[in-house]
Amino acid sequence: MHNKLLEKLNNLTVEEKIGQLVQLTGDFFEGDLDTVVTGPLKKLGLHPNYNVYNTGSILNVTDADKIIRLQTDYLEKSNHKIPLLFMADIIYGFRTIFPIPLAQTCSWNFEAIEQAASISARECYDEGIHVTFSPMVDVVRDPRWGRVMESPGEDTLLAKKYAESMVYGIQGQEAESIPTDKIAACVKHFAAYGAPIAGREYNAVDMSEHMLREYYLPGYQAAIDAGAKLVMTAFNTLNGIPATGNEWLNRDLLREEMKFDGVLISDYAAVEELIMHGYAENATEAAKLGLAAGIDIDMKTAVYANQLKNVISGNEHLEQLLNDAVYRVLKLKSDLGLFEDPFRGLKTRQEQATRILSDAHKKAAQSLAEESIVLLKNEKNLLPLSKQTKIALIGPYSEENSTLGMWAIKGDEADTVNLKTGLLKHMGAEQLSVCRGSYLIPDHAREALGKYVDKLPVETGSEEALLQEAIQNAKEADVVILALGESIYQSGEGGSRTNPTLPEPQLKLLRELKQLGKQLVVIVYSGRPLILTEVTEQSDALIQAWYPGTMGGDALANILYGVVNPSGKLAMTFPRSVGQIPVYYNELSTGRPDLPENGSYRFATRYIDEVNKPLYPFGYGKSYSTFDCSLVSVSREEMGTEESVDIEVSVSNTGKFDGKETIQLYMRDRFASVTRPVKMLTDFRQIFLQSGETGTVQFSIREEMLRFVGSHMKYQSEPGDFDVYIGTSSQDTPLTFSFSFHREEQL
Ligand code: NOJ
Numbered sequence: 001m002h003n004k005l006l007e008k009l010n011n012l013t014v015e016e017k018i019g020q021l022v023q024l025t026g027d028f029f030e031g032d033l034d035t036v037v038t039g040p041l042k043k044l045g046l047h048p049n050y051n052v053y054n055t056g057s058i059l060n061v062t063d064a065d066k067i068i069r070l071q072t073d074y075l076e077k078s079n080h081k082i083p084l085l086f087m088a089d090i091i092y093g094f095r096t097i098f099p100i101p102l103a104q105t106c107s108w109n110f111e112a113i114e115q116a117a118s119i120s121a122r123e124c125y126d127e128g129i130h131v132t133f134s135p136m137v138d139v140v141r142d143p144r145w146g147r148v149m150e151s152p153g154e155d156t157l158l159a160k161k162y163a164e165s166m167v168y169g170i171q172g173q174e175a176e177s178i179p180t181d182k183i184a185a186c187v188k189h190f191a192a193y194g195a196p197i198a199g200r201e202y203n204a205v206d207m208s209e210h211m212l213r214e215y216y217l218p219g220y221q222a223a224i225d226a227g228a229k230l231v232m233t234a235f236n237t238l239n240g241i242p243a244t245g246n247e248w249l250n251r252d253l254l255r256e257e258m259k260f261d262g263v264l265i266s267d268y269a270a271v272e273e274l275i276m277h278g279y280a281e282n283a284t285e286a287a288k289l290g291l292a293a294g295i296d297i298d299m300k301t302a303v304y305a306n307q308l309k310n311v312i313s314g315n316e317h318l319e320q321l322l323n324d325a326v327y328r329v330l331k332l333k334s335d336l337g338l339f340e341d342p343f344r345g346l347k348t349r350q351e352q353a354t355r356i357l358s359d360a361h362k363k364a365a366q367s368l369a370e371e372s373i374v375l376l377k378n379e380k381n382l383l384p385l386s387k388q389t390k391i392a393l394i395g396p397y398s399e400e401n402s403t404l405g406m407w408a409i410k411g412d413e414a415d416t417v418n419l420k421t422g423l424l425k426h427m428g429a430e431q432l433s434v435c436r437g438s439y440l441i442p443d444h445a446r447e448a449l450g451k452y453v454d455k456l457p458v459e460t461g462s463e464e465a466l467l468q469e470a471i472q473n474a475k476e477a478d479v480v481i482l483a484l485g486e487s488i489y490q491s492g493e494g495g496s497r498t499n500p501t502l503p504e505p506q507l508k509l510l511r512e513l514k515q516l517g518k519q520l521v522v523i524v525y526s527g528r529p530l531i532l533t534e535v536t537e538q539s540d541a542l543i544q545a546w547y548p549g550t551m552g553g554d555a556l557a558n559i560l561y562g563v564v565n566p567s568g569k570l571a572m573t574f575p576r577s578v579g580q581i582p583v584y585y586n587e588l589s590t591g592r593p594d595l596p597e598n599g600s601y602r603f604a605t606r607y608i609d610e611v612n613k614p615l616y617p618f619g620y621g622k623s624y625s626t627f628d629c630s631l632v633s634v635s636r637e638e639m640g641t642e643e644s645v646d647i648e649v650s651v652s653n654t655g656k657f658d659g660k661e662t663i664q665l666y667m668r669d670r671f672a673s674v675t676r677p678v679k680m681l682t683d684f685r686q687i688f689l690q691s692g693e694t695g696t697v698q699f700s701i702r703e704e705m706l707r708f709v710g711s712h713m714k715y716q717s718e719p720g721d722f723d724v725y726i727g728t729s730s731q732d733t734p735l736t737f738s739f740s741f742h743r744e745e746q747l
Contacts, residue, residue: 019054117169146495491527
């Protein structure tokens with residue numbers, strides 16, 4: 001412990017200590033005290049005597065002027081002048097918005113993801129923000145859940161890599177203090193928030209400890225190992241106990257086992273929600289359970305502020321827990337250098353002009369968008385388009401700037417390049433007709449969006465008139481580009497859907513245009529894998545654009561015209577139908593596999609009305625080129641604990657376009673003390689090759705890559721046989737071989 005911080009801690013009264021653990025929004029500090037007491041304080045249920053100038057941190061104030069105002073006022077009026085911490089949800093960009101996280105992971109380019117995170121952090125730093133509630137590393141297998149957009153997808157290795165690169169990008173790699181241009185990272189949501197039953201937001205999570213440890217925890221662990229200063233708890237119950245009040249989860253597992261020693265913050269109001277969960281009887285008990293579970297900061301409730309004093313009174317153990325929690329908050333402030341400079345990072349608007357949303361930042365956003373977009377289908381090499389082709393651009397996303405996704409709180413649609421603007425950089429206006437074609441979503445779906453209805457585009461004209469205009473435009477064009485998608489408000493937090501398809505008016509438009517016999521390029525904007533089975537059938541080319549960020553229109557246009565060769569690979573499986581959900585590539589072996597040679601044999605793990613295979617598998621994504629792979633060498637068939645199996649793969653670009661391919665290595669542990677998945681992504685390499693060029697990639701399998709969580713919950717490897725599959729998606733792995741692993745002492 002640092003003596004200076006201990007001294008600060010010891011100087012605080014109990015009320016002042018508790019204040020450090022309270023997080024409020026900015027409105028608690030604006031206006032005179034009377035209005036604060038009768039307004040925000042009253043609304044939250046804070047005791048009228050609560051001194052807001054004891055508060056330790058502020059949520060989602062993201063404006064430099066306001067931050068300066070609040071900090072100045074606070075330092076003037078608070079007793080000990082311990083600076084406020086400003087925390088905000090800057091998830092995939094501050095002003096320069098990058099593609100949504102699920103899209104970013106589809107780049108499989110973790111250096112680029114780190115760079116994006118460092119740009120976001122730098123823009124936050126300049127604005128005076130100290131902590132971002134990012135990365136979210138919740139592994140997710142169910143696209144009905146709206147927050148898949150914020151997740152790294154279904155795979156544990158990708159989640160680990162995403163976690164690490166995000167933390168390095170946001171915080172840097174220095175051990176303790178956070179350097180210039182960096183801010184603190186908060187990994188969330190601990191734990192397993194990505195697995196709510198039936199994909200319904202905030203629903204219970206019920207999973208075995210084995211599943212938790214093997215697939216869900218490694219992402220959080222990677223962020224902690226990379227130095228994440230904060231962790232946020234999850235809203236959900238985990239195996240019957242709310243994560244926010246779960247002592248085993250947050251103390252035994254997170255702090256003791258996973259070695260997290262930073263600040264643990266609750267999710268929004270989650271401490272108070274312990275009551276609604278039926279876990280705490282009242283606010284006093286919620287405070288006690290929260291503190292006992294190790295929650296350092298109570299986000300936006302009155303529970304700690306009103307209750308903690310009584311709760312700890314006369315209880316030395318709880319008093320000690322309070323001191324520990326406050327110490328960690330002070331330590332974070334010290335690591336950020338706030339005691340030396342409470343206005344760290346803040347730049348004048350003039351200084352910001354060359355730093356925020358700079359050309360370099362936009363370039364990085366565009367390049368990551370280009371790598372995140374996934375080409376799903378390209379019949380008869382319809383794409384890339386030639387500059388001479390006459391295009392009808394149709395659909396609600398043709399000229400739409402509302403493509404940043406739900407968490408771009410500082411993103412400005414006015415900065416956004418839409419598809420039409422992007423296309424016009426490649427062609428003359430006379431070659432392009434543009435129309436909306438259909439409503440974005442049907443009226444009944446609008447109503448379901450509640451307060452977001454007002455943010456949706458106003459539809460003008462009847463659906464029939466829009467359709468007729470689209471048909472007319474399509475008839476006059478050589479190729480139709482159909483820009484479709486779910487509304488950004490249909491995904492994100494609170495955006496669970498039972499039937500995640502394209503909205504019905506858009507499907508109708510697609511069907512009508514298909515009948516014209518024109519070549520159809522469909523571009524899908526979405527925050528999740530939608531069910532695209534019909535869309536695939538009706539389209540000649542299909543592009544998954546996700547929500548591609550500020551530079552999305554330029555990125556897509558570059559892909560459509562072949563300036564960029566698509567290289568994105570799905571980080572999440574696309575189901576064929578809702579009934580298949582959850583469907584993911586690394587499922588466990590069963591006793592009755594569905595073998596092709598058994599035809600429609602009934603008593604196998606299968607459906608009688610649907611195939612098991614998804615529409616598009618994990619790791620899948622097409623290029624304008626073709627790549628051939630062959631095994632050059634495998635160093636050994638038997639591997640000991642200190643040895644490695646070294647593999648060389650030759651990759652040839654046999655197509656006409658230069659491009660990047662991602663070579664994926666999967667493994668299967670044939671027999672183990674717990675059943676292992678049919679395939680697990682173990683490593684991958686990206687290689688850029690010019691047309692006609694051949695190159696090689698190397699892999700090296702070592703003992704630690706064979707480890708898994710055994711039946712006694714310990715991470716271990718076991719001797720035995722392993723099958724290796726190498727290829728360009730989880731279902732396309734033509735290179736296979738096997739090796740056996742032994743421990744030296746066995747020989
Ligand atoms: C609720 C969300 O679950 C969390 O991810 C976010 O950081 C907080 N609200 C703060 O806005």
